[in-house]
Amino acid sequence: MTQPPAPGQPGPSEPQQTVDERPTAVVAPPSPRSVTLSLGMLATAVLVAVLAFLPVPYVVNSPGPTRNTLGELDGSPLISISGATTYPTTGKLLLTTASVQGGPGYPVDVFHVIEGWFSSGSTVQPVETVYPTGATSAEVAKAGEQQMASSQENATVAALTQLGYTVPATLTIAGDAAGTGASGVVEKGDVITSFDGKAVVSYQDLVDDLKATTPGDTVTLGVKRNGSPLDLSVVTGTKKSGGAQLGVLIDPTFTLPVDVKIKINDIGGPSAGMMFALGIIDKLTPADDAKGDVIAGTGTIDIDGTVGPIGDIRQKFHGALRDGATWFLAPASNCADVIGAVPAGLHVVKVSTLREAENAVQTIAAGKGATLPTCTAADVS
Known part of the structure; x- marks a missing residue:
């Protein structure tokens, strides 16, 4: 006996059907203009991507690392002295550096150049204004190493002479x-x-x-x-x-009367000379010159204690501020580069000699840094 179908259900002789109520989309073929536009955009995107990673003839200078000349580097004193009594120090005397992207052997791409243009602490320069035409990366590195070695020797002689030693x-x-x-x-x-x-x-x-x-x-x-x-x-x-x-x-x-060794890695050039000399003096002086303060600086040093100009001072300001310094010793001969480039929170003192620099450190430590000279328009007029 056959049971009748339930209401609303198909009977045995009625086939089941699936009904799709969605409308069928009609896609028009792309026009020649849209095809051309799409291919052009794709080609442009590929070209931009390729060009972005091609080297460009620019150098980007950014804030580099700082090093405390009174501290340690890789577990050893940055400045070690034997043959004389040394004394404890509590402050920091930071030598400052600039990080360089671009130049011989280290090309820079468009992305880094654009980033440098929009960074207040960076500068972008044509490569030929920074490096000699045709110089190789090995030649640039060797020149930097020679300048660093010379600055260490000059700093040692200048510091010992200022402390009263005779240096034959x-x-x-x-x-x-x-x-x-x-x-x-x-x-x-x-x-x-x-x-x-x-x-x-x-x-x-x-x-x-x-x-x-x-x-x-x-x-x-x-x-x-x-x-x-x-x-x-x-x-x-x-x-x-x-x-x-x-x-x-x-x-x-x-012929040095005191054995001074300076340990520094991956930094070249002559601009750390003044800060090396100040570190040597502080270590050989009973008084704690820096006395807990964080003081940064830059400047070449001659054997007679003359402090000379350097490059990339804007980058060094930003690196000093980043690493906790509120005072910065700058060569007086760099005043034209200093004015208008000092970031908020950093106080710049101009110095011309090692003796002036040592006096500045002691004055800052005594809480009287505001009395020290800084760069003004009169220095560049």
Whole structure:
């Protein structure tokens, strides 16, 4: 017996059907214009992607790392001293650096250049304004290493001399400046032994003798030439900064009374010289010069303690502020670069000599930093 179907259900003879009530979409074929536009956009996107990763002839300078010259690096003192008593220090004297992207062997891409343009702490420059044309990465690295080694030696001699040590030196003449009184009188390889009859034992002796000389005076320069003593008459000239000069290039060899070793990695150039010298002085001074403060700075250092100009000071300001410094010692000769470039929260003190820099550190530690000179419009007028 067949049971009748339930209401609303198909009977045995009624086929079941599935009904799709969605309308069927009708897709029009793409027009030639839209095809052309799509292909053009795709080609442009591919081209932009390729160009973005191609090297461009620019250099991007950004804030680099800082190093505390009173602290440690990889578990060892950055500055280690033997042969003299050293004293505890509580502050930080930060040497500052700039990180360089671009140049020989390290090309930079468009993305990094654009990022540098929009960063207040970075600058973008054509590569030819930073590196000599045709220089290789190995040549650039070697030059930086040589400058760093020279700055460490200069810093050590300048610091020890300022602390009252006599630093004996052999002063060998490496050449003379054309048009000066020394031209044609001295010879390459001459070793300076005396100045107007007084023995020249150290580089500082020669500096002091010249300070006491009026430009244009004729002096008697005692030298050893091929091992034999010889007196030479030299008419002194005038330095650009004032004072008398001999007109000779000197290649000094020092005999250090104190053994100073500076450990620094992956940093080249001469701009850390002043901060190295301040670190040496603080370690060899009973008084705690920095006295807990974080003081950053930059500047080359000459053997006689003169602080010279450097590059990339804007980047070094930002690196110092990032790493906790509120005070920054800058070369007075960089004042044109300082004005308008100091970030909020950082106070800049201008210095011209190592003695001025040491006095600035002590004054800041005493809470009187506001009395120190800074760069003004008068310095660049």
